[in-house]
């Protein structure tokens with residue numbers, strides 16, 4: 001369990017994190033989302049003891065991290081996969097970390113195998129691809145068989161196999177009753193992996209809820225309609241109070257009514273329909289609507305000439 005209580009972290013005049021309180025519970029995968037500069041890394045650095053908060057507290061498994069006798073056994077961390085000595089082999093890297101906690105060679109072999117890098121264990125980590133470094137970083141995070149894991153962007157640079165591996169690994173860790181907290185900018189992957197989401201923007205908490213609730217609260221599902229009778233169907237649909245957008249002369253986008261109901265309206269007025277395609281709300285839609293007012297760095301829309 002991770003408990004963040006009234007966490008504030010200032011850098012000069014900037015409040016990178018501003019009075020944030022949340023709990024990350026065991027047994028589920030919790031995703032941490034927010035626009036660039038929202039304060040995610042600052043929060044994670046405070047949680048893992050790398051930064052001292054300006055005010056507020058963070059605890060891991062009920063205790064301040066500094067007070068744990070063997071922190072690696074409590075908390076596994078992946079914050080910066082590039083942070084390793086390039087001349088060392090993967091095995092030497094893990095062995096050096098293991099030695100600080102009296103963790104034996106057998107566990108080093110176990111995590112090398114778990115991360116799928118035992119074949120390259122003797123190669124210099126400096127020669128590793130980003131994906132292999134990520135795997136090595138995750139192996140290091142799991143060395144102490146920790147009850148809680150914190151991973152910042154763990155799927156960066158991974159190939160599709162690697163992405164699926166991380167997804168299954170995190171779900172497995174959660175199903176064993178561990179606390180799993182990860183940040184990622186990759187919405188589709190987050191929606192496939194996380195059960196619960198914590199969202200921050202401009203240093204403040206925006207949402208702390210199950211993924212399903214966040215998706216349900218932003219029902220932006222829409223139906224694409226292909227019809228040679230677009231104007232007659234538009235008029236009939238508008239009479240039902242739904243929103244209709246003409247995409248091309250024979251394509252409409254409808255929100256506020258599901259596909260069967262649209263088909264019924266079309267049948268009643270004798271409008272032929274060639275295709276009806278439902279686009280469900282994506283986590284990206286839900287996320288954008290949640291963070292709309294808290295995006296600090298938004299690119300302006302491209303202009304068309």
Ligand SMILES: Nc1ncnc2c1ncn2[C@@H]1O[C@H](COP(=O)(O)OP(=O)(O)OP(=O)(O)O)[C@@H](O)[C@H]1O
Nearest residue numbers: 011014015016034035036037038039040041042043
């Ligand atoms: N060491 C630092 N010194 C000064 N300002 C900092 C420092 N670290 C972070 N900040 C500022 O704090 C704010 C939050 O940054 P943070 O890196 O925590 O955001 P983030 O959500 O992790 O962003 P990203 O998604 O881009 O990684 C930003 O305005 C950033 O410029």
